[in-house]
């Protein structure tokens with residue numbers, strides 16, 4: 001059987017991808033908790049679902065196998081013991097310890113079949129759902145004070161971030177923000193218990209119990225020897241070093257990790273919101289990540305002579321660094337919104353640079369970013385547009401909404 005995970009580039013023909021269809025978790029967003037739940041607005045769910053279904057159909061029409069997160073997790077939790085363990089882990093990570101709310105929640109969630117239980121965990125549990133007689137603490141009675149026993153997980157549809165396929169292994173990530181930390185538990189259970197993965201030797205290059213955060217939006221597989229990784233508001237230098245050491249000490253062809261420092265801001269939360277690969281020698285870029293002289297901080301991490309210490313080389317020019325690590329004479333950087341001072345940031349805000357390559361020179365993008373799309377086409381890229389009026393409100397584009405599991409080697 002072929003490897004269930006195999007990703008040695010950003011652009012090799014996409015064969016299998018993991019998505020999550022947004023569900024009722026989006027209907028548990030209220031203005032008061034938007035910041036905490038990492039949303040900027042409240043999307044209209046039926047349209048989000050329609051747009052997401054369209055995105056999935058575009059991928060299927062290109063022959064790509066589309067898997068869904070909740071389906072895989074339902075299939076993974078196929079024994080009573082594993083299901084119980086998962087529920088305990090979720091409740092513990094939701095910081096509910098051995099009091100009445102834990103027992104009441106455990107009992108409530110256990111009453112659903114596995115698929116509905118997972119959907120309920122994703123959508124969150126309101127205090128009003130638990131019978132009043134089971135609520136014994138003052139804070140449980142105060143529904144207005146804080147309405148949830150279990151917070152919703154509205155960011156689940158950004159499957160790119162909690163885990164990332166690298167070679168025939170993956171990183172199962174520690175998420176920076178509390179609102180997203182439980183998400184990678186879903187992947188941990190899928191990899192450990194789903195029949196598609198459980199009997200395979202899948203190396204884990206980074207695990208979610210590490211104390212510093214790493215997120216998939218920052219992880220780009222440039223080729224079978226080179227990873228690019230954002231040093232961002234979500235991914236820390238210590239996590240990158242830990243990941244690089246594990247990768248270099250594992251069985252694979254990777255030789256270097258190119259760590260790219262990006263500004264720590266909401267608009268640029270991950271490297272893939274400002275930089276993606278669209279062809280062998282072409283990348284999108286948002287000009288806001290470089291200083292006025294076009295420079296930035298880039299560090300190439302390579303295996304050192306002592307197993308615990310890496311060789312680190314500092315660079316400042318992205319174009320030159322890409323040419324060097326990819327062994328290319330020319331590289332083209334395609335600026336988001338043409339680099340215009342208004343169009344650039346406007347389209348970047350709605351993920352104009354966040355392209356999903358499904359083959360070399362073929363990308364899926366949001367239709368609303370018409371200037372960036374025009375420029376991609378002008379540079380010889382085939383652009384497949386998907387509708388994006390509501391789905392874009394979660395601040396993630398086609399790359400963020402997809403976790404490639406298998407790509408053809410290039």
Ligand SMILES: NC(=O)NCCC[C@H](N)C(=O)O
Nearest residue numbers: 038158217270394395396400
């Ligand atoms: N790779 C990405 O940039 N993912 C988008 C994540 C958006 C989500 N609302 C978040 O703030 O984490």
